Amino acid sequence: MLDVLRCPDCGAALEPAGPDAVTCRAGHRFDLIAGRAPDLVRAVVQRDTPGQRAMRFRPLVSIYESIWRPLFTRLAGGTDPAAETDQLIEWLEPTVGATVLDLACGPGNTTRRLAAGLDGASVVGLDLSVPMLEQAVQATPDSSSIGFARVDAHTLPIGDATVDVVHCAAALYLFGDPAAVIDEVARVVRPGGRFIGMTLVAPLQPLGSIGRTAEQAFARLSGLRYFGARELEEMCSAAGLEGFSARSKGGALLFVAEKPGS
């Protein structure tokens, strides 16, 4: 599971260094979160916002998968989160044994769903929040097909063109610079590989003008940045990802884009 991860200091491969750490050949050492997820963050690029702090707030983290995510998705007019991931998996026309990143994996809800739905895939859940990663490790049986690591999505410790799929759900609007993150996605995906995910474009839209006002106030207070399908398509295209296609259900937008070549 460490195969796809690289030392953020020198880019070398990582290997286990006892029960609590991993190391690279140059001796750079990284602690494991909850005994399984290497902490590969040297410097956080991500701006801290109330939305970011919420993702580190343990009471919320503990109910995220069971209550928060299903409720938020329903409020946004989407389907249930599991059906969402299944729809994205269908769009992948998956090949057996793909290397998949679940970027901003939270407590691993989408990571486990991807691993279950993609035959023989290796799925690595990546997140910035230590409490989310602790929860992910605790909720995920130790397996050679699922791993986790702490990263900042703006600087991925992953080699160029080394993964088949990057999945990112319910997180693009949390990133300080989503265009920079999508550039990183395009860098690590191999030619012919795909970027898939879900983003909320207007979560309270179904509530009409009151919903829109509440949404703008919420975005201001939380530091979230909502954007529409066209802006997302432009960011993908600027990053060199083509064939953007999206389907919306309420305020939830499921999308796929591909890196040209094969």
Ligand SMILES: C[S@@+](CC[C@H](N)C(=O)[O-])C[C@H]1O[C@@H](n2cnc3c(N)ncnc32)[C@H](O)[C@@H]1O
């Ligand atoms: C709402 S959760 C999404 C979890 C899961 N993907 C899902 O669909 O339910 C958003 C996650 O994005 C993570 N996140 C936010 N900014 C990040 C960044 N710059 N790098 C990595 N993860 C980030 C948060 O810590 C949080 O766990």
Ligand SMILES: [Zn+2]
């Ligand atoms: Zn190193």
